Amino acid sequence: MKQIRRKTRKIKVGNLYIGGDAPISVQSMCTTKTEDASATITQIQRLTGAGCQIARVTVPSEAAAKALPEIRKAIQIPLVADIHFNYKMALMAVDSGVDKIRINPGNIGSKARVKEVLKACQSAGIPIRIGINTGSLEKDILQHFGYPTAEAMVLSARRHLDICEEHGFENVILALKSSNVKLMIEANRLFSQRYDYPLHLGVTEAGPTRSGTIKSAIGIGTLLAEGIGDTIRVSLTDDPEEELKVGFEILKNLGLASGGVNLISCPTCGRLEVDLFKIVREIELKVSGIKKDLTVAVMGCAVNGPGEAAEADIGIACGKGGALFYIHGKKSTKVKESEIVPRLLEAIDNYKPKEKKGE
Numbered sequence: 001m002k003q004i005r006r007k008t009r010k011i012k013v014g015n016l017y018i019g020g021d022a023p024i025s026v027q028s029m030c031t032t033k034t035e036d037a038s039a040t041i042t043q044i045q046r047l048t049g050a051g052c053q054i055a056r057v058t059v060p061s062e063a064a065a066k067a068l069p070e071i072r073k074a075i076q077i078p079l080v081a082d083i084h085f086n087y088k089m090a091l092m093a094v095d096s097g098v099d100k101i102r103i104n105p106g107n108i109g110s111k112a113r114v115k116e117v118l119k120a121c122q123s124a125g126i127p128i129r130i131g132i133n134t135g136s137l138e139k140d141i142l143q144h145f146g147y148p149t150a151e152a153m154v155l156s157a158r159r160h161l162d163i164c165e166e167h168g169f170e171n172v173i174l175a176l177k178s179s180n181v182k183l184m185i186e187a188n189r190l191f192s193q194r195y196d197y198p199l200h201l202g203v204t205e206a207g208p209t210r211s212g213t214i215k216s217a218i219g220i221g222t223l224l225a226e227g228i229g230d231t232i233r234v235s236l237t238d239d240p241e242e243e244l245k246v247g248f249e250i251l252k253n254l255g256l257a258s259g260g261v262n263l264i265s266c267p268t269c270g271r272l273e274v275d276l277f278k279i280v281r282e283i284e285l286k287v288s289g290i291k292k293d294l295t296v297a298v299m300g301c302a303v304n305g306p307g308e309a310a311e312a313d314i315g316i317a318c319g320k321g322g323a324l325f326y327i328h329g330k331k332s333t334k335v336k337e338s339e340i341v342p343r344l345l346e347a348i349d350n351y352k353p354k355e356k357k358g359e
Ligand code: SF4
Pocket: 266, 267, 268, 269, 270, 271, 272, 299, 300, 301, 302, 303, 304, 305
């Protein structure tokens, strides 16, 4: 079934767009101290190599804000400055040439300060991202609803949007995040029914890699499958590179990202006669950077393996001490167990997509 993507405004962020018909981008956030420009640049370059399309850095101090021009100059992807309350940091960030700032207008303080920040963004032609978190909802909203709800989150978003719209500023991206996956899903659904601002999706404080990956896949994946969401960030208590891998995996499995190996492998059972765990671990590691668009199936035995292996672009069905290869559904060669990984990588390297009939 073809996914129908919700129509949103298209917002320019540096050299890419968020929303409208723009591809869904994957972003991450640096874990370095922003004032250490050299470490931050090194991390952003590493993340760019891993596919990161937008990098965010925190700007909690003047020292961090002062490092932004050097960082901006050295990197190739859009840079986002994450500001909490200090409007001066926001103004310094805009001046330094960042491509977007993450700030909630209702948290800046006086009307004059809000006006100054929005005017600066307007003149620089950069958007802001408003971030609603269940952990930082306004006291009166919490009192009214009793506890964080989707409606409470959308009301909070509405307040910040009102401030922007009063100043004629609509260059805005919204995020409604929670560590509660169901709440995050409901809030984004509700927001998307009412407004057409692009949505940045994420399950906040998702946790360590295993549980964080599951929470993110459910939260972000459910919404994307419904056509909601324009950019994503997976937050894990892990290296940001891991966040990117999970983000791309979510997009890939929903058919929203092209490029990359879709690795299928069986759960194994008593029929297994090779060390499939080792084989799959090695293959997963080695194919993670490959941009070719293909499905590889690694199956444990000759009983149920051949069917799945023949369905994939490249497949192997293992047997006692080795494996039978399938390329484009056809039996190819038999290799010894020790040769499975190198021969599979070679097959991926040489792989050419099947020509479609009539082409
Ligand atoms: S493919 Fe074979 S080894 Fe793997 S789970 Fe199925 S039956 Fe078991």
